[in-house]
Amino acid sequence: MKQITTDVTLAASVLRDGGVIGLPTETVYGLAARVDHETAIARVFAIKQRPLSHPLIVHASGVEQCDAWGVLSPIAQVLADAFWPGPLTILVHRTSQISDLITGGRNTVALRVPEHVLARQLIQELGVPVVAPSANRFGRVSPTTALHVLRDLGDAVDLILDGGACTIGVESTIIDCTSDTPQLLRPGALTTTHITQVTGIVVSPATGPSRSAGMLEHHYAPQCRVELFENHETAQASLLQVRQSGQRGSIIDYGADTVAYAHRLYHDLRECDNAAIDVALCVLPPPEGLGIAIRDRLLKASSGEKQ
Template sequence: MDTKKVNLKKGLEEDVFRTAGEVLQSGGTVAFPTETVYGLGADALNPSAVKKIFEAKGRPQDNPLIIHVADWEISPYAKEIPPKAQEMMKAFWPGPLTIILKKTEIVPLETSAGLDSVGIRMPSNEVARALIRALGHPIAAPSANISGRPSPTNYERCVEDLDGKVDMIIGDGSSIVGLESTIVDYSVSPPRLLRPGYITYEDLLGIDEEVVYEEAKTRVEEEEAPKAPGMKYRHYAPKAPMTIFRGETQKVENEILRQIDEMIKNGKTVGVFAPIERKSVYNGKNITFVSMGTQSDLGEVARNLFEGLRRFDDAQVDVILSEGFQEVGVSRAIMNRLKKAASFHIIEV
């Protein structure tokens, strides 16, 4: 497939969106920026178009997609919108919040992965909303990467993963959030937080104190159908196996240093993923150090997370040793992604 690639430099270029809209209307696929991560979009109401997303990504067919809207009228796609869900929309849309609702028949089962519910989000990114308007109705879009790999937060990573697999790629800088949207399920009672994100659990409780979050429920068993993206399969993962170390700072540093020496002695190339404040700790070791950002700014850590994981692939390290975080606020979302990237291999020290 010959992928049309456009990296926007002058804002919303009308001819680009005319072309992209035609691609989507004809059942094609377009990768595009959002404030969370880059998405791979197709007409959410066209079953054959939606299937092309799964094919391009190598995505399991039982992994549901989120539909992205550009305006507030979602009643054609949702059977009912509970009052608290409406309050969530008013508080956090447009933005990085997905709300799961009982779907109407207009949303194909291919989009919802056979479920009677669908996740809906209104992105704040202007390019994303312009693309949705160019199509004329919702776009179904997971992250624009090969399934299981770290999500792309810039144009270059989209091209790396999807060139030759999709019809068009639109670039427009780096994602400002860097983590996929928070997902809260209002198709059940009480509502459940299924995927933490930049909009935190604490933020949600400020609107609806009945929202429940159970960490053990964020990874479903093989025989179960996931209700939201990122719940069942290995996600966000670099090529090398990764271990997370969590605990008191000095103990974490000491254990990582010990493991570095042991890995190098065994002929392994080692990557270390940690806040920039820790770089001096690992100086002098023959490793690839990738900074998460400063530990005093979790928003920066979130923005850097996926690109940092991809840099270990660039360096072709054999193993990755990552520092972890306590899980509160945005760090809950950061750890959610890190744990899945590490296949839940965590060492408490």
């Protein structure tokens, strides 16, 4: 069996038999197992070295596949109708049918319908949703190509479905719809401003403890040290200091082009590690639109330190 394939039927067969695969989406590649196979789900946690208390996101081919696993409130239904398929994850109250492994023992579950054609074809052919956290070791840089998954996880996965490079490049937006006031748990390509413009729904900042993927303070981290800067000039000056100290540094800066920044961010951080760079000096994009999500990922990759 080839480890990397474009054969959706083969990938569905592996999942049907309780396997674990690399799954392309428009955001990042996921590590997928069928939603109703606890042994396979336990393998996902083991492969990622992910804490069992950290819940997983369920990926469906359409909203009709979600009913058995979560209860969409009226607000959640409006968001689903407006933005699925797409880079939006909605946190809702769970049903009794879903495994505690997926929810981390919570009374909620995170649901998403990805936009990637191969992902939805696969889930539809499988006939049930899949869980699909990012296909990398827990806390590390998410993969945006099939080769990234292969390099990170190797023979630990049974198959990798190659859907090309992820078009967005950062994880989905997560909205908590378990109360009358929706809360932003994780920023992504779908901004709260756009949500309000399309639906009239106002999304508030999250309060309280971590309750979904991506809410930990340190996450998305490469092996190299990540330092953050508000402008290129300061980053350039710091790069000279890094080199004078005998270390290797590299600047990551896409200016105000947040689409390119998101698309290339995880690839560039991985390239820093591949090139044995000691310090990645990242210039933060403007704090608006997609730039909010990029800043979130960089702040967590650097443990919040900014120069």
